[in-house]
Amino acid sequence: MTQKPEPILAIDIGGTTVKYGVWAAENLTHKNRFNTPKTWPELLDKLIAVKRELALPFAGVAVSLPGGVDTVVGKISGTSAVDYLNEFPIKATLRTALGVPVSIQNDANCAALAEAWWGNAKDVDDAIYMIIGTGIGGAMTINGQLMAGQDNFTGEFGYMVMNPAGETFSQLASPVKMAARYQRLKELSTAFTAQDVFDLANNGDTIAQQCVGEMLNWLSIGTFNLYVSLNPQRLLIGGGISARPGFVADLQQRIQHLMHQHKAALTADVRACRFLNDANLIGAVRQFYVENGDEPAAGAVRMEVR
The missing domain is CATH 3.30.420.40 (ATPase, nucleotide binding domain)
Known part of the structure; x- marks a missing residue:
């Protein structure tokens, strides 16, 4: 098993709200949210600003997205709850803009990964x-x-x-x-x-x-x-x-x-779901671990409540 890359910026992009948090030492902290912008340039600028404002040495960014997410090609195929996210290389675009490795996964799949890992389906x-x-x-x-x-x-x-x-x-x-x-x-x-x-x-x-x-x-x-x-x-x-x-x-x-x-x-x-509104964030982190060759063992997740 490789060393876990931490901290990780976890982001959940939804149809109305974008949530984010910082994952380190099996703990999700610095949780916050903002309204989903109307355009991709606005969203990208906001994500860059969030990473800059947190000012942490992030090992990577784990993103939960709506729609048919192709984790290998790195894009959303077809349609999603955020139309402007569809059919372009979002994973590569985010990696270039944010300057660190990026993983992407469908939001519901992220919830499943979280719950099967440490939650109510383990x-x-x-x-x-x-x-x-x-x-x-x-x-x-x-x-x-x-x-x-x-x-x-x-x-x-x-x-x-x-x-x-x-x-x-x-x-x-x-x-x-x-x-x-x-x-x-x-x-x-x-x-x-x-x-x-x-x-x-x-x-x-x-x-x-x-x-x-x-x-x-x-x-x-x-x-x-x-x-x-x-x-x-x-x-x-x-x-x-x-x-x-x-x-x-x-x-x-x-x-x-x-x-x-x-x-x-x-x-x-x-x-x-055990993790309620945090499930997508925690599952996105697991997707990041899997893509980077690390399968974390089950344990006791702690979450900061804000």
Whole structure:
């Protein structure tokens, strides 16, 4: 085993937010975030500024990205939640701009790597990971190995078409899309977050209750379909919504109800990702280790809470 390269700047680029942190000595610190810029030059400038402001002797940068990430070619193929990231050599571009080795991996795959390494899937071989955010991403591990697929598309559950109108799982079950649906139904100009809509639903807003209920319904149908198709030992939920009190238990109950209704003799073991919003960052670090010839052993990850 080679010496672990540290510290590492871990970056998670999402559709609405870019998160980052510093990994060293099995510890994730200096966590922060900023809104995802509208263009690639703006994002690149911001990442360069983050690295410069942290002023640490980074051994490398580990990046989590949306979409079909080709870790060998070093680009996103097809589409992603951040359109301007697609179809150019992002890995090589970042290495040149940041001046250190760079690894890239799909965000849901990063969550899977983190959870299979040190998280809530380390004790099972076969697991599904569903990451709920701007869209719905996912990943699979079978016999402990991350599945990529011929076109690096395994786990892109959000593309599943869910109804005759052609609406996808991401369109119907994403909290971000749910908040936009609420704004549309209320005919308001003010943008809402998913948390806003949950709060309004709790306070008796019937339109908010309708939107939340529909989102949960579609989430349960999609996850039920995954369970009966792939029969995993466990299904882990990631993304900010996974930290919402009662959310995972409610989803498991809904899935189990569908199994009973359709006489599927299965038991749903649904859990939140251990690392919640940090899963993509920690998994990106593991991807960096793997690409640099180091397979870290399992241990006790410590995280600074900020």
